[in-house]
Amino acid sequence: MVNEGSAKTRERRDRDRSTAPKQGVLHQGVLGGAKLNPFGDLHTLQHLSARFARGLRGVFEPLLRQEVRCWAEPLVVQRFTDYRAERSDALTAWLPLIMTPGMAQALCIMDGKFVLEMLDMFFGGTGAAPHVLPSEFSPAAEAMVARIGQMIATPLKTAWEPMARFDFLPTRVEVNPAMIVDLDGEDAMIVTRFGIAAGNAKPVFLDLVYPVSALKPHAPSLTAKVVGKSAEPDPAWRNELTRAAMNVRFPIRSVLAEPVVKLTMLMDLKPGDVIPITISGDVPVMVGNNRLGCGTVGTSNGFAAIQLTSITRFDEGFAA
Template sequence: MAHEAPRNARHCAELLGAGPSIEELVRPLAKLGEKLARTLPAGLGRLTGGEEPVVRIGIPAEGTLDGIAGQERALAAHSLMGLGPKRLPLLATFEAAPVLRLLDRAFGGKGAVPEPLPSAFPLSAELLLARIEEAIATALSAGLGGDAAHMVRPLRRDTSLGQLAPFAPAEPLLQIVLEVEEPGAQPWSLALAFPLSTLAAALVVPRRQRRATRAAPRPAPDGEPFASLPLEVTAVLVDMSLPFSRISALRPGDVLPVTVARSVPIRVDGRTIAAGTVGEVEDRVAVQIQNAF
């Protein structure tokens, strides 16, 4: 008699309690991103032997594995990583062009990318990817506390999400994009995707603690006394760092090359509340909101 393959157990929310919602996980993930922006540059700087890059973190966005696969247009590497002893999954995605550009620089080049892109990564690129994965895993582990329960380790890598199968295609995810800016080099980015179950285990305090700290209902922001309160809103198109020697040598007529990030942060009182893309409305520069807390 043939035996049916075992299925994963499914427990109802009434018995276990509902897990945290996407809205509850956005802010903790954004805080983790801020930690990555501080700790990841040291690891990435060792890859090329140059100055430490500046890492900027976008606002977390909802998605699914199917959505990530649908956005692919060229060669990319997908790295499955495991969190803690249970190896809770998370996914890092690297486009081929930035990896090959870094590889060329690591061998003394200027960051050239072959045209057309190859159909697979060469062995030297695979070795570089392994070093990038280790840098990301180390930074994530430190950002999550650095203990054994929150240690992140690379597990396996593939150019096909279907072959890698890190989690269910329609499972809800939160994605965050890391923009990396290096002196004298073209900016590049990588993306991290976390299933909600992984984030809940790594970032969220127990729900009963959250309920115990809830205060009485607050006035709505679109009602008085807050509705008419003026606030200064800033859209940061360019945020760059220069060494003091370069700043002190600036003269009228000098040109500073800048790159507008894909995701423009919208800030109030120094805190990022939304992100958007630069566009134009009636001959005026405008920012279209893509994500907001």
């Protein structure tokens, strides 16, 4: 990606569409087998992928030190073993992302050459990678993959917010997908692919792979055809709601005094006894269990009253 290429470079990764099921197609597999994609058309997930692609620019532009273009390709549903067979045998970073709440895990997959290019840039190089890739990542390269996982977790969470509140926690990177626990080759996976290109350079691709089983609880939202910002509230409805809220009644009380007596005096009290009290200059005025402010005891129009001398700001927690 770092080295410039032809301006006519294709920016779509070729797939063998004859074997990979298209988006929204219920792949039957063998006769009597379970449906690979129980959702149908995944309109919402495609929309969320487009949202995430826009957030990827903020992740990779600082790492690559140049402006990049990011886009989401059409998603595909296929078995994990087929996805693994589709990828080359070259060095690849397989980074599990724990999806919380719950313990399901997605996968972030990056080409090893791309990781090594970013590592070289991180240490001040030009973004060169070895012509012959190693068989595994160095500790520094593993740290780079973990760093990228942490950086994409935030825009990924933001992209998913319209549908579900997921947090994504990157774990340990693997070079052999067989070492990833709780993931079987026959598991159905939703593959979302994102292109990243700078200038005329050949694009690289980052894949996010979700287990179908982890997204089943969100099936109604995933298949919705309309996803967008909430509509603005109707002004008339908002005015009526405000007017109704302004008419809610709250009890107001004031504590004039809270005398303290010994138990012996309390036991000897009888009708006619006098308990002395002292009223301070400012008495508390309460609304429910909250302190509204303080005031001075007096009269108004022949009735006992309290003149407020200070008001407590509930939103800021200090006296005005």
